[in-house]
Each structure stands twice: as structure tokens, then as C-alpha cells.
Amino acid sequence: MTHQLRAEYGPQGAAGGVKVWHVVREGDPAMALCGRTMPAAAETRPEQEWGTGLRCCQQCGSLYMHEVPHMQGSHPYS
Template identity: 85%
Template sequence: MTHKLRAEYGPQGAAGGVKSWHVVRDEDLSTALCGRTMPDDAETRPEQEWGTGLRCCQQCGSLYMHETPHLQGSHPYS
């Protein structure tokens, strides 16, 4: 399963900047993992940008971590 990041904007829309980034599945770009409906014109970024300092939805992040496979040997205790 692959994912994307989608932007949530504040009351000023895209002109006011991104309020938070949400994680969506590639199969449904309109619904974030947290259940929020994402607008069709929301900026989209690759999932590799999750965890790079972007302000992300905590609930989406938690659910994303459960859906994302971890590579064996990538953790010092594995």
C-alpha cells in the first residue's frame, strides 16, 4: 500500500499556507487516514516527506506507522 501527504489549509485557504499535512492512501486521495475529507485542489506530496519536519496530523501519523512496513534490519534492535 502506498500513501501520499495532502495539505489542509486554514480559513484563508492555500494563500494562508498549510495548517497541517494529512496522510491518504493512493486508492482514495480524498479521505485522510484520520477521516478528514481532503479537497480536490489540496497540495499533494510524496509519502517520503512524512517525518521530515512538516506539521503533520498526529492521528494520521500514528495510523500511517501501523500501515507502513518496516524493513528488517533497519532498526538497531531487529
């Protein structure tokens, strides 16, 4: 499954900068994993930028980690 990051803006909109990044499934970019509806015009970034210091939605991040295998082969039982 492929994901994207999608921006949520504060009260000033895009001009005020990104408030928080949400994770969306590529097949449903209007709905964040946390359930928030995302505007179609919101900035997107590739999922590889998750965990690189961007301020991300904690609930989206938790759900994302359950959907995406991280560091495959690094666990002794992998």
C-alpha cells in the same frame, strides 16, 4: 500500499499556507487516514516527506506507522 501527504489549509485557504499535512492512501486521496475529507485541489507531497519536519496530523501519522513498515531489517528480530 502507497500513500501521499495532502494539505489542509486554514481559514485563508491555500494563500494562507498549509495548516497541517494529512496522510491519504493513493487509492482514496479524498479521505485522510484520520477520517477527514480532503479537497481534490489540495497540494500533495510524496509519502517520503512524512517525518521530515512538516507539521503532520498526529492521528494520520500514528495510523500511517501501523500501515507502513519502517526501517525493515534494523530490528534484531527482523
